[in-house]
Amino acid sequence: xxxxxxxxxxxxxxxxxxxxxxxxxxxxxxxxxxxxxxxxxxxxxxxxxxxxxxxxxxxxxxxxxxxxxxxxxxxxxxxxxxxxxxxxxxxxxxxxxxxxxxxxxxxxxxxxxxxxxxxxxxxxxxxxxxxxxxxxxxxxxxxxxxxxxxxxxxxxxxxxxxxxxxxxxxxxxxxxxxxxxxxxxxxxxxxxxxxxxxxxxxxxxxxxxxxxxxxxxxxxxxxxxxxxxxxxxxxxxxxxxxxxxxxxxxxxxxxxxxxxxxxxxxxxxxxxxxxxxxxxxxxxxxxxxxxxxxxxxxxxxxxxxxxxxxxxxxxxxxxxxxxxxxxxxxxxxxxxxxxxxxxxxxxxxxxxxxxxxxxxxxxxxxxxxxxxxxxxxxxxxxxxxxxxxxxxxxxxxxxxxxxxxxxxxxxxxxxxxxxxxxxxxxxxxxxxxxxxxxxxxxxxxxxxxxxxxxxxxxxxxxxxxxxxxxxxxxxxxxxxxxxxxxxxxxxxxxxxxxxxxxxxxxxxxxxxxxxxxxxxx
Numbered sequence: 452x453x454x455x456x457x458x459x460x461x462x463x464x465x466x467x468x469x470x471x472x473x474x475x476x477x478x479x480x481x482x483x484x485x486x487x488x489x490x491x492x493x494x495x496x497x498x499x500x501x502x503x504x505x506x507x508x509x510x511x512x513x514x515x516x517x518x519x520x521x522x523x524x525x526x527x528x529x530x531x532x533x534x535x536x537x538x539x540x541x542x543x544x545x546x547x548x549x550x551x552x553x554x555x556x557x558x559x560x561x562x563x564x565x566x567x568x569x570x571x572x573x574x575x576x577x578x579x580x581x582x583x584x585x586x587x588x589x590x591x592x593x594x595x596x597x598x599x600x601x602x603x604x605x606x607x608x609x610x611x612x613x614x615x616x617x618x619x620x621x622x623x624x625x626x627x628x629x630x631x632x633x634x635x636x637x638x639x640x641x642x643x644x645x646x647x648x649x650x651x652x653x654x655x656x657x658x659x660x661x662x663x664x665x666x667x668x669x670x671x672x673x674x675x676x677x678x679x680x681x682x683x684x685x686x687x688x689x690x691x692x693x694x695x696x697x698x699x700x701x702x703x704x705x706x707x708x709x710x711x712x713x714x715x716x717x718x719x720x721x722x723x724x725x726x727x728x729x730x731x732x733x734x735x736x737x738x739x740x741x742x743x744x745x746x747x748x749x750x751x752x753x754x755x756x757x758x759x760x761x762x763x764x765x766x767x768x769x770x771x772x773x774x775x776x777x778x779x780x781x782x783x784x785x786x787x788x789x790x791x792x793x794x795x796x797x798x799x800x801x802x803x804x805x806x807x808x809x810x811x812x813x814x815x816x817x818x819x820x821x822x823x824x825x826x827x828x829x830x831x832x833x834x835x836x837x838x839x840x841x842x843x844x845x846x847x848x849x850x851x852x853x854x855x856x857x858x859x860x861x862x863x864x865x866x867x868x869x870x871x872x873x874x875x876x877x878x879x880x881x882x883x884x885x886x887x888x889x890x891x892x893x894x895x896x897x898x899x900x901x902x903x904x905x906x907x908x909x910x911x912x913x914x915x916x917x918x919x920x921x922x923x924x925x926x927x928x929x930x931x932x933x934x935x936x937x938x939x940x941x942x943x944x945x946x947x948x949x950x951x952x953x954x955x956x957x958x959x960x961x962x963x964x965x966x967x968x969x970x971x972x
Contacts, residue, residue: 456515507546516541516572529584537576544569567607574600593656600649607643622715644684647769651677657744665750672743679736681770683781738785740765755797762790766819771830783830784817806845813838818866820897822873822937834868836897852913857906864900869893875940890938898937904930914960922965923955 507513520537545568580594657671744762751757766786794809817832840863846856872881872892881890896902908926915921929949936943956967 452517452519454515454517456513458513459511461511507544510546512543512545512547514541514543527581531582533578533580533582535576535578537574539572539574541572542570568605570602570604572600572602574598588661590659590661591657594654596651596653596655598649598651598653602647604645605643606645622712625711625715644682645770646682648680649677651675667748669746669748670744672741674739674741675765676739677737677767679734679767679769681734681736683733683770734770734782736768736770736782738765738767740785740787752797754799754802755795757793757795759793760791764788764790768819769830783819784832786819786832787816789814800847804845804847806843808841808843810841811839818869818897820869820872820937829873831871831873833866833872833892834870836864836866836869838862838864838897838900840864852911854910854912856908859903859905861903862900863902864896866892866895866897869895873938875938877943878941879939880941881939892939895939896934898934898939901930901933904928915957918960920958920960921955922958922967923953925951925953927951 516539518537518539520535523534525532545566547566576596576598578594578596580592582592583590653673653675655671655673657669659667659669661667742763742765744760746758746760748756748758764787768783768785770782791812792809793811794807796807798805815833815836815838817834818836820831820833822829822831840861842858842860844856844858846854848854870884870891870893871889874883874890875881879890880895881892883890906926906928908924910924911922913921927949929947930945932944932946934941934944950972952969952971954967954969956965958965
């Protein structure tokens with residue numbers, strides 16, 4: 452059993468100005484003359500979204516949860532029957548400054564868009580499996596799994612900067628917005644809720660044929676049957692009336708003035724409300740898969756093993772929780788992959804050295820891709836993607852007190868078909884589609900996929916006396932450049948990098964104490 456309670460106090464992110472300092476908004480002569488120091492963060496003021504949480508005293512988040520697991524094992528002759536049951540719960544509440552900007556005062560057009568979200572998750576699982584004794588000509592295992600989970604999430608964002616910018620005065624009356632009881636404009640907001648119920652059954656098994664002392668063949672399969680039911684709904688309200696929200700089941704009514712206002716200023720769908728994001732949306736998603744795998748292992752020498760494996764796998768689809776997702780893109784499909792691997796594991800020179808290498812080829816269909824946009828995170832499917840590469844690592848005991856080693860990875864990852872990618876708010880290698888909806892990322896590498904990465908090291912353990920050891924080490928690691936997010940914004944590209952670490956110290960031979968001096972990165 453475990454229980455956790457985590458509280459984070461403070462703004463989660465901070466807006467960074469990429470212009471020369473005298474051109475940045477909060478360093479401009481106009482603002483600097485009024486504010487000798489940097490303006491306060493918006494959450495140091497009474498902001499609407501923070502009030503809405505009802506649980507937070509400032510920006511940040513709180514989360515708590517628990518996990519309980521019970522495992523029972525019975526010996527049935529030489530077979531082992533195992534039953535596992537678990538229960539997990541998780542609760543989360545967030546208050547944040549949506550645009551990561553600062554609050555400059557009610558008479559200054561400073562940016563401030565507040566956001567709020569909470570989530571409650573619970574899951575129960577049960578598994579029953581039986582395993583053969585092992586060491587026979589035929590070894591096998593089989594089992595069944597059941598999982599039931601529920602998640603409820605709410606989110607809202609409030610564009611308080613729109614009031615500061617005076618846009619309500621210009622457009623409010625035209626779309627039906629009214630001033631509050633104290634003569635100030637009510638700050639409208641959209642409020643979204645997403646709920647998902649999931650039920651999963653799975654049966655699996657594998658059988659290994661030990662054809663010889665050095666050769667084995669394993670075949671297995673898993674069958675899954677999964678049902679997801681997802682609901683989305685929205686409400687609208689105003690900040691000054693205590694966040695009294697009204698469910699807007701038809702996509703009009705209480706949300707109509709807010710929708711009209713957002714449309715008028717070009718922010719339709721950004722702040723969780725627009726008629727296109729139809730409410731009361733319900734989707735039933737049923738998927739079932741038969742997923743086979745086969746592998747072979749050959750100990751062609753007592754210190755060397757060759758192996759190969761083929762497997763199919765799948766990740767179920769779902770519904771995008773972001774209210775920036777348009778109706779045609781609400782549901783994303785399941786992801787499937789055909790995976791091939793071949794490798795060698797070896798030791799040499801009486802075990803002083805070790806060398807391992809793996810080559811892999813993965814062909815994805817409908818790869819699920821998450822993109823972060825102004826309106827939130829959107830999950831979409833790339834039609835096809837190929838990810839292949841080679842990984843190798845090795846180490847060698849050069850002397851009784853010096854070990855050297857290295858690892859490397861070469862990766863070739865590419866979207867073979869992805870013409871529905873989210874467009875970047877900046878320079879990008881994606882190409883806008885002719886219909887004006889989305890961008891084409893075909894031929895680009897997925898985020899975080901460096902073509903090459905490496906690590907080399909040397910470790911020392913040298914006996915100085917019978918009771919003291921000198922210890923130390925150096926290492927270097929690095930990677931080639933890669934994009935870091937799903938819209939392929941070139942401003943978010945990580946350049947080639949290298950990192951160096953070193954340490955030296957003294958330890959007692961029996962390990963009771965040690966003292967180290969370390970330099971990292």
